[in-house]
Amino acid sequence: MGVLPVAADETGFTADLGRRHSDLFEAFYQHPFLKGMREGTLAKEQVLHYVGQDHQYLTAYVRCYGLGLALSPDREWMRFFHDSAAFILGEESRAHEALCEYAGVSYEEAQVDRLAPSAQAYINHMTAAGHDTLGVLLAALLPCPWTYLWAARRFTEETPLAADHPFHGWWDFYVERSMTEKLLTLRSRLDVLAAEAGPAERERIERAFVASCHYEVRFWEMAWSLEDWTPPNGT
Numbered sequence: 001m002g003v004l005p006v007a008a009d010e011t012g013f014t015a016d017l018g019r020r021h022s023d024l025f026e027a028f029y030q031h032p033f034l035k036g037m038r039e040g041t042l043a044k045e046q047v048l049h050y051v052g053q054d055h056q057y058l059t060a061y062v063r064c065y066g067l068g069l070a071l072s073p074d075r076e077w078m079r080f081f082h083d084s085a086a087f088i089l090g091e092e093s094r095a096h097e098a099l100c101e102y103a104g105v106s107y108e109e110a111q112v113d114r115l116a117p118s119a120q121a122y123i124n125h126m127t128a129a130g131h132d133t134l135g136v137l138l139a140a141l142l143p144c145p146w147t148y149l150w151a152a153r154r155f156t157e158e159t160p161l162a163a164d165h166p167f168h169g170w171w172d173f174y175v176e177r178s179m180t181e182k183l184l185t186l187r188s189r190l191d192v193l194a195a196e197a198g199p200a201e202r203e204r205i206e207r208a209f210v211a212s213c214h215y216e217v218r219f220w221e222m223a224w225s226l227e228d229w230t231p232p233n234g235t
């Protein structure tokens with residue numbers, strides 16, 4: 001993958017989506033929080049804010065695979081949601097370990113019980129998609145792996161990671177080959193569903209995808225700015 005999230009020869013619905021909304025992928029990549037992950041310059045409280053919120057996000061993300069199970073038309077789809085949920089439940093928090101180490105806290109200590117506004121909004125959006133069609137749900141779930149895997153590959157190809165990079169473990173997690181295969185599976189499943197959908201559903205599919213891309217950028221902003229529920233006037 002180069003700077004665009006889609007290779008020049010890729011065709012299909014999700015390839016078109018990636019091309020049409022590559023500006024959002026770029027906004028994701030250029031966000032100061034991710035820049036801080038690249039340069040290893042984040043404040044520990046920003047990293048901790050991210051980990052606490054992201055743990056909650058992952059819980060909700062797995063729950064949305066449960067909604068996918070409920071929407072599944074057959075066992076083959078059920079197996080996909082079941083296996084993906086098991087993987088995320090078991091593995092994804094590995095990526096957080098490097099961050100906790102950097103901040104000098106245990107994973108347990110990094111937990112929070114209150115969602116920040118942008119994390120809550122992203123979760124609500126995915127959950128609502130899980131009460132629409134399978135295609136709309138997959139479209140809401142897709143930017144999550146796509147943005148991270150694309151950004152991790154782009155960064156590690158541009159700049160080989162120094163052995164002592166503080167976020168080595170985090171970047172490594174997202175460049176693993178098996179992660180790319182999972183992303184391609186998700187995309188090809190959505191390609192098939194979108195090809196079968198009528199124009200109204202296809203429109204909702206694209207909107208769900210775009211909203212999740214925006215929420216991915218806002219998630220960085222939430223962590224970067226230590227967003228919480230304090231009213232803007234500080235009262």
Ligand SMILES: Cc1ncc(C[n+]2csc(CCO)c2C)c(N)n1
Nearest residue numbers: 054057061088092144145148216219
């Ligand atoms: C806000 C947010 N967005 C994306 C990811 C990354 N991620 C979470 S689940 C998953 C799917 C496959 O494991 C991936 C790539 C994250 N951690 N937090």
